[in-house]
Amino acid sequence: MKARWELILIPPAVLSAAVLILSQAMFLKGSLHKDLGLGRLSPMMSLHNFLELVADSYYVESLWLSFVCSAAATVATALIALPVAYILARMQSRWAAVLLSAVIIASFITIVIKVLGLLLIFSAEGPFNSTLKWLGLVGSPVAIIGTIPGVVLGLMYYTLGFAVLLFYSVIVTISRSMEEAAEIHGATRWGAIRQVVLPLCLPGLAAGALTVFNVSMGGFSSTALIGGGKVLTLPIIIQRTVIMETNYGLGAAVAVLLLCTVLAINVWSSIILMRTRTGGLV
Amino acid sequence: MSERIPAYRLRRQILAGLILAVAYIIVLGPIVFVCIASFDYGARAYVIFPPERFTLESYWQIPQRYWDALWVSVRLAAVTMVAACAIGIPAAIGVVRGRFAGKRLILTMFRFPLQIPSVVSGVAFLQAYYAVGDWTGWHGVGSFAGLAIAHTFAATPYVVGTMVTALQRFDDSVEEAAVILGASTMGTLWQVTLPMLRPGIFAGALYAFMVSFAEVPMSVFLTGSTLLTFPVEVFNSMQFDFEPTILAISTLVTVVSLFVVWLVQRIVGLDMFVKVGAAD
Numbered sequence: 247m248k249a250r251w252e253l254i255l256i257p258p259a260v261l262s263a264a265v266l267i268l269s270q271a272m273f274l275k276g277s278l279h280k281d282l283g284l285g286r287l288s289p290m291m292s293l294h295n296f297l298e299l300v301a302d303s304y305y306v307e308s309l310w311l312s313f314v315c316s317a318a319a320t321v322a323t324a325l326i327a328l329p330v331a332y333i334l335a336r337m338q339s340r341w342a343a344v345l346l347s348a349v350i351i352a353s354f355i356t357i358v359i360k361v362l363g364l365l366l367i368f369s370a371e372g373p374f375n376s377t378l379k380w381l382g383l384v385g386s387p388v389a390i391i392g393t394i395p396g397v398v399l400g401l402m403y404y405t406l407g408f409a410v411l412l413f414y415s416v417i418v419t420i421s422r423s424m425e426e427a428a429e430i431h432g433a434t435r436w437g438a439i440r441q442v443v444l445p446l447c448l449p450g451l452a453a454g455a456l457t458v459f460n461v462s463m464g465g466f467s468s469t470a471l472i473g474g475g476k477v478l479t480l481p482i483i484i485q486r487t488v489i490m491e492t493n494y495g496l497g498a499a500v501a502v503l504l505l506c507t508v509l510a511i512n513v514w515s516s517i518i519l520m521r522t523r524t525g526g527l528v
Numbered sequence: 529m530s531e532r533i534p535a536y537r538l539r540r541q542i543l544a545g546l547i548l549a550v551a552y553i554i555v556l557g558p559i560v561f562v563c564i565a566s567f568d569y570g571a572r573a574y575v576i577f578p579p580e581r582f583t584l585e586s587y588w589q590i591p592q593r594y595w596d597a598l599w600v601s602v603r604l605a606a607v608t609m610v611a612a613c614a615i616g617i618p619a620a621i622g623v624v625r626g627r628f629a630g631k632r633l634i635l636t637m638f639r640f641p642l643q644i645p646s647v648v649s650g651v652a653f654l655q656a657y658y659a660v661g662d663w664t665g666w667h668g669v670g671s672f673a674g675l676a677i678a679h680t681f682a683a684t685p686y687v688v689g690t691m692v693t694a695l696q697r698f699d700d701s702v703e704e705a706a707v708i709l710g711a712s713t714m715g716t717l718w719q720v721t722l723p724m725l726r727p728g729i730f731a732g733a734l735y736a737f738m739v740s741f742a743e744v745p746m747s748v749f750l751t752g753s754t755l756l757t758f759p760v761e762v763f764n765s766m767q768f769d770f771e772p773t774i775l776a777i778s779t780l781v782t783v784v785s786l787f788v789v790w791l792v793q794r795i796v797g798l799d800m801f802v803k804v805g806a807a808d
Contacts, residue, residue: 250626251621251625252622253622253626254622255619255623256622258616258622258638259619259622262615262637262638263637265677265681266637266641266681268656269649269652269653269656269681272655272659273651273654273655326551326555329551330547330551333544333547343798345548347790347793348552350801351785351789351793352555352556354789355559355782356741356742356759356762358759358762358763359558359562359762359778359781359782362558362562362766363559363562365766366561366565367557367558367561373561406554406555410555435540464646464647464648464745466645466647466745466748467744467759470763470767471763471766471767484647485647488654488749489748489749494655494658497651501651504647505644505648508644508645509643512643
């Protein structure tokens with residue numbers, strides 16, 4: 247049977263390419279037009295918007311803030327996701343499937359509902375502050391709204407679910423017998439993890455961490471809700487510039503800045519993976 | 529010696545159990561908390577814990593606009609699911625089965641929307657719809673079709689991902705056997721290939737549905753004042769006027785989502801989901 251399978255590829259490929267190129271081209275072009283106010287764009291093309299990005303420290307600071315928040319969120323996510331992924335990958339009981347399935351289900355719930363729960367937990371009368379008060383640790387309640395730690399917490403919840411799946415899929419490929427061999431030869435459990443498992447899955451974990459970082463860089467909903475207009479990361483600035491100020495050109499230019507940053511990190515992560523993994527389509 | 533091994537094991541298991549317990553409290557805490565708080569309805573702007581009472585009051589008070597938004601989201605997610613499958617399934621089959629140069633490039637193109645932050649896609653579609661509106665008079669912003677196109681754009685890579693995984697696991701010799709035994713090309717496709725790919729199709733469809741159902745950033749740009757999706761409605765309410773009924777409707781949505789995802793998992797198995805998570 248010599249079916250020409252590539253023929254059925256043509257309609258979806260043309261359609262996807264058209265939508266991708268049309269949408270991206272439009273906004274790239276938009277970023278080259280100066281705003282004239284009230285949502286109108288100058289017909290002339292110029293680099294005005296990009297010059298403004300460089301000239302105004304507001305945007306550079308926002309990029310830096312996005313970096314800091316995403317890096318902190320990536321570390322926080324990894325601290326929880328890595329042990330969970332490792333334990334689940336090594337678990338032999340049928341509970342592993344139940345626990346894994348709980349993570350998948352949690353990652354499908356919209357972040358807005360999770361943030362709603364976070365705001366309840368960390369509200370002035372919520373369980374977090376009443377526990378702190380009960381322990382006598384704080385005088386006045388600790389707030390997360392409008393703070394950077396709060397935004398980091400929100401981003402962590404945004405990426406936690408799929409980070410566990412991502413790390414799990416890496417660790418599960420490392421055969422358990424490798425660790426057992428190390429332990430038979432006298433390594434401690436922690437030694438076996440550190441010297442055998444970790445080096446083997448480091449490229450996969452590093453690429454996974456970069457993906458988590460990238461997703462955090464684009465994190466919008468949780469930052470908008472928890473940041474409360476005080477923590478202005480790039481996605482928030484894009485939304486404000488476009489929707490509130492109707493400066494479509496400048497907003498598009500900030501979006502180009504975010505897109506390029508994220509793509510550069512992606513290329514880096516692919517290089518890490520490609521160095522260690524050869525062959526295979528995916 | 530033989531007595532010490534179980535002691536080690538036990539200690540490890542206790543440690544592992546503790547880590548898991550803490551992690552799962554963190555992961556599931558906010559979701560569970562929304563559910564608990566929804567039964568503690570009161571005339572105050574905050575929620576206290578532990579709950580003071582148990583009442584279904586907030587469930588009866590859910591305003592019509594939440595139901596409307598939920599209905600918009602369900603229809604949108606269903607349309608997105610069908611469209612993403614219609615594009616993603618043939619795309620994945622073509623990429624895996626076809627013989628042509630540049631496969632990796634084509635696959636990268638299909639996956640590319642995953643790399644674009646949703647806010648950026650939101651801006652991109654907003655401007656593209658304005659431009660298309662100037663040319664043709666069709667205005668995508670604030671329309672159902674406009675949202676559906678953007679959601680399909682974001683959801684299709686997930687369908688392609690699950691389908692590529694399913695196809696790569698597929699044993700070609702089963703198809704060859706069907707042909708040798710006299711099945712036609714179409715017969716093989718319908719009776720052998722598609723049933724074996726069913727887990728990939730189901731998992732991809734579920735991904736597409738849930739990606740659309742949970743999507744906020746693009747929808748914030750593309751929803752008008754009259755057409756709001758459920759997450760955007762909740763998003764707006766949380767920003768401007770918090771009310772306890774949000775908890776009730778969110779709990780209902782969570783419970784239904786739980787059930788649907790659990791059901792699909794039962795049908796297709798877990799590994800389909802894990803591998804796609806890795807392909808993101």
